[in-house]
Amino acid sequence: MSDRDHKARFRPKDRSRGRDGGHKPAWRERERPDGPAILYGWHTVTAALANPRRKIRKLFLTENAARRLAEDNIDTRVPPEMVRPSQIDQRLGPDAVHQGLLAEVDPLPSPSIETLEQDGIVLVLDQITDPHNVGAILRSAAAFDVKAIVTTARHSPEATGVLAKSASGALELVPFVTVQNLARALTALNERGFMTVGLDSEGQDNLAAVKLEAPLALVLGAEGKGLRQLTRETCRVVARLDMPGEIKSLNVSNAAVLALYIGATRLGLMS
Known part of the structure; x- marks a missing residue:
């Protein structure tokens, strides 16, 4: 699959525009109460993968992250989509320390x-x-x-x-x-x-x-x-x-x- 194909799959199709006419960051579009939660970073994502109560919708990995998961025998639970680090940067912003992992998950149930x-x-x-x-x-x-x-x-x-x-x-x-x-x-x-x-x-x-x-x-x-x-x-x-x-x-x-x-x-x- 070409890098262009990767980017097409990784970006959400519906991107609304901000007041300045530019596109809002894609991850913000995803963080709606009725949409999936966004998790990123090694400890955050691996903890979610280890939690049987957490439903994983999509998992995006860089090659290095995928290799590390395999070395640590961590089950990805869903077939991961391989992406470049820059593509996760585009999703989250350049200041997010994602370590090559990003997951779209269902929110955990809220007890009463x-x-x-x-x-x-x-x-x-x-x-x-x-x-x-x-x-x-x-x-x-x-x-x-x-x-x-x-x-x-x-x-x-x-x-x-x-x-x-x-x-x-x-x-x-x-x-x-x-x-x-x-x-x-x-x-x-x-x-x-x-x-x-x-x-x-x-x-x-x-x-x-x-x-x-x-x-x-x-x-x-x-x-x-x-x-x-x-x-x-x-x-x-x-x-x-x-x-x-x-x-x-x-x-x-x-x-x-x-x-x-x-x-x-x-x-x-x-x-």
Whole structure:
């Protein structure tokens, strides 16, 4: 097959134009709620290939990536399409570190609040929109065996692309619970016996001093804005993270790690 044929197969046929008259990046056209999710990068794609719950629609590989998969005896599950690295660059943009792998996949099913285990820790994200931050939080959540991440359908990044890359495979390990209304979701968690703890710089107590109980839901707000008022009012406890240094605030993904460590330690999950 010629390089021209490869490019014709790799590009989506329907490419709408942006305001400047140029074509929008193809990967953005694919990242629609009703379309396939886009995964790229070695850890992200190989984790998806190893997840039997993940349906793989298409797999695009460079020769080097295909060779590495074969050497590691990783099942591609679907016949891969061989492409040049530049073709994946065209799909994702020149700054994406794809390592020669790109997959189109179906989103994983989203469980409901009612099906969550009443054990351990869940994380609740209040309009955290940066996919890098959510991906980093997801990776930490997998490390601390978080049972689920609860987020809103709006004002949150899709579980694809940059978020999945930042999560480095953790997207396959921690379920996402997508809800329409966060306050109602927190109310449901309260009713199911979760101790809902909002993290806010204006919290009355230091989280390390709060008596934490399982099941525990730690609620994180967006950087700058923090928790919304209704979110704060719906949490059973609002606590802060006291820092000994001159800088008193943390990036939200770092705050998540610290809160998870405190929570897991207090609940006896670190042994």
